[in-house]
Amino acid sequence: MSGSFGEMGNLLAQAQKMQKSLEEAREELRDARIEGGAGGTCRATVDGMGNLHSVAIAEGAPAPGSDDLNELVLLAVQAAQRQAQKQHEERMAKVTGGMNLPGLL
Template identity: 35%
Template sequence: MSKNPFGNMGNLMKQAQEMQERLGKIQEEAEHKTVEASAGGGMVTVTANGGMKITKIAIDPEVLKSEDPDMLQDLLVAATNEALRKAKELMAEEVKGLTGGMGIPGMF
């Protein structure tokens, strides 16, 4: 009687499917968690969620009075990039528990 070389394949496929389902749940939950980043000493604040979506932008009215659109654009870009970096970091931490701390390339 020979052993089936694919005997564990069914178990591996089941584990992969379970991991994918858990990852989906983590992603859903992360969309309800937010991070915040600001630029210019709080003149612009951007909020993002774990789903990598910008949910809010707050601009200090004093910035609008300055009539310097280049500065405002720079502040928006800086705060947005930082908020998205923090959101990515949040997701990486959430997924870390799923992968047992292994850094899986392309995951987050």
């Protein structure tokens, strides 16, 4: 019976270690900055969680308020968010060993 208590303690220690690693990964992702671009004139920056931080529009971009500029901004944000999602998945897979743990990530 003492063996099962030892196993429980080991499982608890592993769970605590994984929780700490998850928190560290989340912090790294919140601090990360990932860029995406569109048309060579628009860049968007998001964090590793996909939150938008900035949009930069270069000279030579379509006129403000135009549908073309709106589309470039949207494409740049989407590109940055796709990269952030990929980075997020890769980072979390390192922590979980590739296990899908709904609710933890």
